Amino acid sequence: xxxxxxxxxxxxxxxxxxxxxxxxxxxxxxxxxxxxxxxxxxxxxxxxxxxxxxxxxxxxxxxxxxxxxxxxxxxxxxxxxxxxxxxxxxxxxxxxxxxxxxxxxxxxxxxxxxxxxxxxxxxxxxxxxxxxxxxxxxxxxxxxxxxxxxxxxxxxxxxxxxxxxxxxxxxxxxxxxxxxxxxxxxxxxxxxxxxxxxxxxxxxxxxxxxxxxxxxxxxxxxxxxxxxxxxxxxxxxxxxxxxxxxxxxxxxxxxxxxxxxxxxxxxxxxxxxxxxxxxxxxxxxxxxxxxxxxxxxxxxxxxxxxxxxxxxxxxxxxxxxxxxxxxxxxxxxxxxxxxxxxxxxxxxxxxxxxxxxxxxxxxxxxxxxxxxxxxxxxxxxxxxxxxxxxxxxxxxxxxxxxxxxxxxxxxxxxxxxxxxxxxxxxxxxxxxxxxxxxxxxxxxxxxxxxxxxxxxxxxxxxxxxxxxxxxxxxxxxxxxxxxxxxxxxxxxxxxxxxxxxxxxxxxxxxxxxxxxxxxxxxxxxxxxxxxxxxxxxxxxxxxxxxxxxxxxxxxxxxxxxxxxxxxxxxxxxxxxxxxxxxxxxxxxxxxxxxxxxxxxxxxxxxxxxxxxxxxxxxxxxxxxxxxxxxxxxxxxxxxxxxxxxxxxxxxxxxxxxxxxxxxxxxxxxxxxxxxxxxxxxxxxxxxxxxxxxxxxxxxxxxxxxxxxxxxxxxxxxxxxxxxxxxxxxxxxxxxxxxxxxxxxxxxxxxxxxxxxxxxxxxxxxxxxxxxxxxxxxxxxxxxxxxxxxxxxxxxxxxxxxxxxxxxxxxxxxxxxxxxxxxxxxxxxxxxxxxxxxxxxxxxxxxxxxxxxxxxxxxxxxxxxxxxxxxxxxxxxxxxxxxxxxxxxxxxxxxxxxxxxxxxxxxxxxxxxxxxxxxxxxxxxxxxxxxxxxxxxxxxxxxxxxxxxxxxxxxxxxxxxxxxxxxxxx
Numbered sequence: 015x016x017x018x019x020x021x022x023x024x025x026x027x028x029x030x031x032x033x034x035x036x037x038x039x040x041x042x043x044x045x046x047x048x049x050x051x052x053x054x055x056x057x058x059x060x061x062x063x064x065x066x067x068x069x070x071x072x073x074x075x076x077x078x079x080x081x082x083x084x085x086x087x088x089x090x091x092x093x094x095x096x097x098x099x100x101x102x103x104x105x106x107x108x109x110x111x112x113x114x115x116x117x118x119x120x121x122x123x124x125x126x127x128x129x130x131x132x133x134x135x136x137x138x139x140x141x142x143x144x145x146x147x148x149x150x151x152x153x154x155x156x157x158x159x160x161x162x163x164x165x166x167x168x169x170x171x172x173x174x175x176x177x178x179x180x181x182x183x184x185x186x187x188x189x190x191x192x193x194x195x196x197x198x199x200x201x202x203x204x205x206x207x208x209x210x211x212x213x214x215x216x217x218x219x220x221x222x223x224x225x226x227x228x229x230x231x232x233x234x235x236x237x238x239x240x241x242x243x244x245x246x247x248x249x250x251x252x253x254x255x256x257x258x259x260x261x262x263x264x265x266x267x268x269x270x271x272x273x274x275x276x277x278x279x280x281x282x283x284x285x286x287x288x289x290x291x292x293x294x295x296x297x298x299x300x301x302x303x304x305x306x307x308x309x310x311x312x313x314x315x316x317x318x319x320x321x322x323x324x325x326x327x328x329x330x331x332x333x334x335x336x337x338x339x340x341x342x343x344x345x346x347x348x349x350x351x352x353x354x355x356x357x358x359x360x361x362x363x364x365x366x367x368x369x370x371x372x373x374x375x376x377x378x379x380x381x382x383x384x385x386x387x388x389x390x391x392x393x394x395x396x397x398x399x400x401x402x403x404x405x406x407x408x409x410x411x412x413x414x415x416x417x418x419x420x421x422x423x424x425x426x427x428x429x430x431x432x433x434x435x436x437x438x439x440x441x442x443x444x445x446x447x448x449x450x451x452x453x454x455x456x457x458x459x460x461x462x463x464x465x466x467x468x469x470x471x472x473x474x475x476x477x478x479x480x481x482x483x484x485x486x487x488x489x490x491x492x493x494x495x496x497x498x499x500x501x502x503x504x505x506x507x508x509x510x511x512x513x514x515x516x517x518x519x520x521x522x523x524x525x526x527x528x529x530x531x532x533x534x535x536x537x538x539x540x541x542x543x544x545x546x547x548x549x550x551x552x553x554x555x556x557x558x559x560x561x562x563x564x565x566x567x568x569x570x571x572x573x574x575x576x577x578x579x580x581x582x583x584x585x586x587x588x589x590x591x592x593x594x595x596x597x598x599x600x601x602x603x604x605x606x607x608x609x610x611x612x613x614x615x616x617x618x619x620x621x622x623x624x625x626x627x628x629x630x631x632x633x634x635x636x637x638x639x640x641x642x643x644x645x646x647x648x649x650x651x652x653x654x655x656x657x658x659x660x661x662x663x664x665x666x667x668x669x670x671x672x673x674x675x676x677x678x679x680x681x682x683x684x685x686x687x688x689x690x691x692x693x694x695x696x697x698x699x700x701x702x703x704x705x706x707x708x709x710x711x712x713x714x715x716x717x718x719x720x721x722x723x724x725x726x727x728x729x730x731x732x733x734x735x736x737x738x739x740x741x742x743x744x745x746x747x748x749x750x751x752x753x754x755x756x757x758x759x760x761x762x763x764x765x766x767x768x769x770x771x772x773x774x775x776x777x778x779x780x781x782x783x784x785x786x787x788x789x790x791x792x793x794x795x796x797x798x799x800x801x802x803x804x805x806x807x808x809x810x811x812x813x814x815x816x817x818x819x820x821x822x823x824x825x826x827x828x829x830x831x832x833x834x835x836x837x838x839x840x841x842x843x844x845x846x847x848x849x850x851x852x853x854x855x856x857x858x859x860x861x862x863x864x865x866x867x868x869x870x871x872x873x874x875x876x877x878x879x880x881x882x883x884x885x886x887x888x889x890x891x892x893x894x895x896x897x898x899x900x901x902x903x904x905x906x907x908x909x910x911x912x913x914x915x916x917x918x919x920x921x922x923x924x925x926x927x928x929x930x931x932x933x934x935x936x937x938x939x940x941x942x943x944x945x946x947x948x949x950x951x952x953x954x955x956x957x958x959x960x961x962x963x964x965x966x967x968x969x970x971x972x973x974x975x976x977x978x979x980x981x982x983x
Contacts, residue, residue: 049092050077129153131170136161147193148172155194157182164188171195171217179218181206193217195241198924203228212236219243219266220927222920227272232257241266243290244927246920250274259283268314269293269919269939276315281306290314292345293939295916299323300346305337313341316370317348328356329376336361347372347394354378355400360386370394372418377401385410396442397421404443409434420444420466427451428467433458440464444489447471452490457481464979468492468513475519480504487979489513491537496520505529513537515561520544523567528553535559539585542566547591549574557581564588571596571615582803584608591615594626603750605810620813685760685769689717694724704777704824713772722757723773727766750811752804754827754837773827773835778885782823782892788925791938792981793832794889795945795974800834801826802967805882808839809875809963817873821881822862823888861895861906866957876957879966883907883952890945892923907953914950915943922946941977944969 050073057071071080077092078085084094130153131146142164151173157180159168165186175197183189184206191214192207200222207213208228216231219241226249231240233252237259247270251257257279259265265283268290275298276291286307296318304313313335323330333356335341341363351374360383362369367389376398384393385407391414401423408417409431417435420442427450432441438459444466451474452467464487472493479488480503491513498521510532520542527536528550534557543565551560552574558581567589575584576599584600587610595601595609595617606622609615616626693714694701703711709727716722749755755771775781778797781789789797801821808816818825818839825838864880884895887910893899895906904912913921922942948969954960961969 053077053080053083053092131156133158135159139163141165143167145169146173150174152176155180160185162186167191169193171197173197175199179204179207183207184209187211189213191215194221196220199223205230214238217241218245221245223247229256232259235260237262239264242270243268244919245270246917247271251277253277255279257283260285262286264288266290267294271295271916276301278302284308286310288312291318293317296320300331302334304331305334307338309340310338311340312343314343314345315349316345320346320349320351322351322353327353329353332356332362333358339363341366343368345370347374349374351375352377355381357381357383359384362387364389366390368392372396372398374398380405382407384408387411389413391415394418395422399423401425404429406431408432411435412437414438416440418442419446422446424448428453430455436460438462442466445469449473452476452479454478460484463487477503480506483508485509487511490517491515493517498522499524501526507531509533511535514541516540518542523548525550527551530554533557537561538565539563544568547572551575552577554578555580559583561585562589566590568592570594576601587611595621595623603807603811685758687760687762687765690714690724690760690767693722697726721772723770725768725770750804750807752800752833752835753807753839754835771835774830775828775832777824778826778828778834778889779823781828782889791926791941792977795970795977797826797834798886798889799967799970799974801836801882802963802970804836805878805963806967809878815875817875818878819873820859821878821885822859823885864957865955874957875962876960879952879960879963882966883949886949886952887946890923890926890942891921892925907950910946911950914946918943918946938980941973941980944973
């Protein structure tokens with residue numbers, strides 16, 4: 015039995031025995047001696063005690079002093095066992111049932127239980143606390159628990175419970191704490207529950223609760239903590255002094271779809287320390303008199319529709335908040351706040367660490383008094399209409415770690431005082447009107463990781479910038495930067511992204527750039543760089559994006575770049591490059607767009623450049639003749655002689671056809687039928703991986719040990735032979751890291767088979783609907799980027815576009831590194847450029863087929879985009895397009911469309927949400943919104959309104975970068 019099963023079996027037994035002990039006849043003679051016997055029996059059943067926790071459990075010592083044992087003071091009887099996280103393994107002795115004095119669930123049960131909550135718990139009439147948080151309980155919440163007369167705390171959070179909250183819980187008059195957070199609970203909060211007289215704490219966050227929040231919850235003097243985040247409530251909060259919460263300390267109502275004004279009576283909750291009402295639909299001004307909340311530490315009102323006080327030209331509520339001397343976090347970004355920042359901002363709490371007012375409609379300047387907030391570590395004022403200079407007093411905020419000023423109208427130079435911020439990790443002032451040089455003292459920012467100053471009027475990069483040893487992301491694009499880069503800049507070990515595009519930088523690209531060990535993206539396009547491309551760039555093995563277009567670069571493209579195995583995008587167009595284009599490694603996947611307006615280049619005609627003239631030595635030509643041309647001539651002679659002999663001897667047509675077939679397959683080696691039989695154990699059902707519209711796929715092991723997937727076409731299907739021929743033709747010329755690789759083929763009169771690269775992690779469909787595993791947000795984004803790269807290659811990387819025609823999760827396979835590979839692209843139609851084909855046989859899968867195919871039979875690349883968009887929506891909602899919840903009235907696309915943006919957390923995959931913590935959830939919402947909006951764009955009814963795959967890929971890469979930035983914060 016595995017350790018996990020042992021834990022589950024043992025501890026489920028413990029829970030059952032606990033129910034049993036609650037029903038033991040109280041007339042049984044109980045004493046301290048029986049408690050000792052029960053505990054020693056428990057010890058004897060433990061098979062592994064790696065930390066020697068139970069070493070002092072001996073008859074010679076008092077059991078009330080044993081590790082993990084708690085006793086009552088007066089009678090010295092066992093009241094609780096605290097053995098959580100001790101590493102104990104084994105079974106639970108039934109003698110534990112003798113401990114009839116227990117009041118609490120054993121803490122050792124937490125984090126390990128599954129199945130339904132036992133109904134027999136209601137027999138434990140003396141229970142005061144039930145804590146089953148953080149397990150895998152499923153099923154409904156037992157209404158039988160409402161019969162426990164002494165229950166004070168019921169904690170069932172972080173499980174997989176479903177159904178509604180039983181109204182009968184309103185009968186537990188002793189209940190003080192109720193937790194059902196992070197489950198699958200739906201329906202309303204029962205009014206009866208809200209009326210419990212002693213209720214102090216209610217945690218129902220991250221469920222699917224709907225309807226209005228019972229007003230009684232907000233009119234309860236006993237209430238201390240309320241957390242209802244991430245639900246789908248409706249209606250307003252009580253107004254006109256409808257809130258009476260004098261003892262309330264925490265109020266969390268983020269992402270709950272509440273509307274109306276924020277009640278001013280909240281200012282009467284004088285003990286409030288945390289007030290979070292973010293991501294709702296609140297309107298009107300921020301309530302007056304929040305300054306009465308002397309103990310307030312966090313005020314989170316971001317992502318609403320709050321406005322300024324009518325007639326006020328300043329954010330007056332900021333002045334009011336200067337009375338909150340304990341304030342640490344103030345978040346009001348993404349609202350409709352207008353007016354100016356008052357000078358009184360400098361009088362806010364000295365404890366203030368985060369000030370976020372981004373994405374509003376603020377005007378005016380940043381008051382110099384802001385420098386008084388010496389403990390700030392985040393200032394976010396981005397995307398407003400602020401103007402003037404960046405105040406030099408910012409240099410007085412020594413603890414500042416993140417400064418976000420982008421998307422405003424700041425002008426003038428960057429003050430040298432910025433260099434005093436020795437703890438600064440992020441400096442973002444993109445999309446302003448800043449001018450002059452980047453301060454040469456910038457190297458003093460020893461902890462700077464991100465610097466984004468794009469879309470300004472900056473003119474000079476100091477050499478000292480490259481001395482920043484912690485810098486990871488540098489974006490200086492769209493400025494007026496001139497001069498050349500210092501050839502002796504210090505190589506960075508951590509710099510990942512460099513974007514200097516759209517400037518006026520001249521001179522050579524420094525050779526030392528090849529020593530930037532972690533570089534993943536390098537954009538030097540739209541400058542005046544000259545000279546050769548350094549061959550040292552072939553050392554940038556982590557690079558996945560390289561743009562050198564629109565410069566004056568000359569010489570050859572270094573063959574060393576063939577070693578860049580991770581590269582996804584390269585562009586050398588509009589330069590003065592000459593010579594042969596490398597043809598190995600990543601260059602095999604490039605299109606003509608990477609070499610436009612570079613007339614002196616030569617290479618493969620598919621790149622729309624002339625073939626290279628023969629400039630090889632005679633020795634090289636002899637090698638080529640010996641290796642390729644002479645064998646080809648010899649084969650032709652053999653073939654001709656064979657045909658002549660057959661004809662001379664009047665051989666039958668079958669023999670002649672066999673010779674012709676042999677010649678036709680010489681350029682594409684085929685595996686024998688016998689080896690396929692051995693590899694798949696005679697196509698044993700145990701090796702069957704799946705069945706598709708054109709046949710079956712089996713797992714096999716070739717004679718050399720290679721594990722493969724064997725796709726056997728169903729020859730009974732009309733067109734199967736033709737499909738095989740078409741597929742082989744496509745597959746011979748179609749190679750990409752995100753397409754399933756064809757190893758070889760097998761063909762005889764009884765069988766047509768493709769031998770494919772085996773994908774050990776199955777399909778995307780399997781992962782989406784598996785009960786044992788779940789893809790996280792990063793994995794899903796990566797997979798969709800992989801699929802987009804494959805489609806980009808099919809649509810643009812060939813002489814003629816290739817349409818897949820059946821993009822869906824079951825055709826997306828994952829290798830051992832969870833890299834996605836698209837399968838079954840070979841049966842697609844090959845389209846002439848700028849033409850479409852009419853398909854007579856149905857291609858595609860219901861739910862993923864574009865509308866124009868169903869009505870007109872029209873096949874095109876935009877149909878693939880539609881299918882991809884449906885798969886994108888499915889991947890992040892875990893709803894199939896043919897799910898039974900959909901009908902003729904509403905489909906997957908309409909369901910998503912009507913839920914954005916306000917109900918996004920209701921439609922995304924619950925498993926995905928469960929893998930995020932609270933702060934990640936808030937940050938990830940914008941990522942999920944962008945992804946689903948992209949899916950809607952791809953599934954537009956009209957083909958002309960859909961993006962092409964290149965634009966889709968660009969948007970996904972932007973989303974991924976935004977996600978990675980959020981994760982790094």
